[in-house]
Amino acid sequence: MSDYYYVAPTSVGESLKILHQSDSKIRIAAGCTNIMPDLKNKKNTDSVFMDISGLEELRGIQSDDNIIRIGALTTMNQILHSEVIEQGATALHQACRHFADPLVRNRATVGGNLANASPAADSVVPLFVLNAFVTVESMENGKREIPLADFLVAPGKSVLGPDDLITAVSFSKDTGVKSCFIKFGLRKAMAISVISIGVALKLDDHTVTDIRIALGSVAPTPIRARQTESYLTGREISPEVIKRAMEMVKSEITPISDIRASKEYRTHLAGILLRRAVEGALIEGGDIV
């Protein structure tokens, strides 16, 4: 067994100092729901575990007039049971309900799901359509608010540097926006998505005035379907328009074939799930799976 080390700072300031001063490769440990399987499968390459799970200042959901701010250590279960999220960010609420299983949801944190930068990360797709910002802090660069679209780089890679700590993720309260998240997995629990989709839209009468579409597991990172978004903006939702959008979204993704599904199947699903997610958002809070 390799040599591992453990350190448990008691404040964000102390954590940033450790990240800044240490020469060792540090892995930030919170819920550990990725770290423990990585250790078991010999995928962990870091030698120090910096346990931030005791930093209460990073836990919890704050909501003021304009912004909802979720601390990095907030668990999927806490988000799932938050009224603020259920009412103000339906898609995120739905994503947390389909995240892993209830026991894992008691440990897995939103900061960890972001840092892990999986193309299939369940919480990232809804945060994408909510136009979320990731708050990242380091001793050298202070506090930065990074748009989620700029945060993710490649599978398992984000813009996080070795000194950086995710402290929160936040998004604007946007009244009138209806959202929906759908995960297509091979099981109901503990599934890694074959494909997932989030839609947030605003209607004026029947006309779409604003729409954001994000998909997971169809590209190296979760992506926005910008062409489909601009096609739908300004149009009335009708069967013909939806049909056109379903074709369009298929051309915007670059899925691969892997153990869970073929490229062709994922492409097919992207269209179907777009239709379901738009319908789901229109029903508001409607959970279509």
Added chain:
Amino acid sequence: MNFEKDVAIKVNINGIEIRSTVAAAESLLEFLRKHSETVDVKCGCSQGDCGTCTVVFEGQTVKSCLVLAAQANTKEIWTLKGLEKDPLMQKLQESFVRHGAVQCGFCTPGMLVAARGFLENNPNPDRAGIRDALSGNLCRCTGYQKIVDAVWTVASEKASERV
């Protein structure tokens, strides 16, 4: 601040305080089985898939293989063994036996701890809710029907007691 290879922890397991030293990368599951003799906590996959290592950690039902042992410092943990005298746990155990929900028995400790945690917070669940609550616990024998029946019966009895 020092990086520690061996971490001294003080942890309360089933009401008994234990002081020990754990390796930095050791899981709580390994610690429970090897160093605190709580072998009622089973080891199935040790990567969060099967749920047979389920324990109550700081009041939350979690998979102990997904927790670093060092993170248990100053924390309170309850395993099946420690919950044996709990009235709700006893009802669940009896119901599991009555419904044939224990076959090979390997998943049972985790199932019971997960079911108890769920019923404690959701005294009046529907069957779908029970299935969802146990979705992190795998059983390869029963097909789940008997387990859901067992938990459902206890939930219904609890509901009728309140009337």
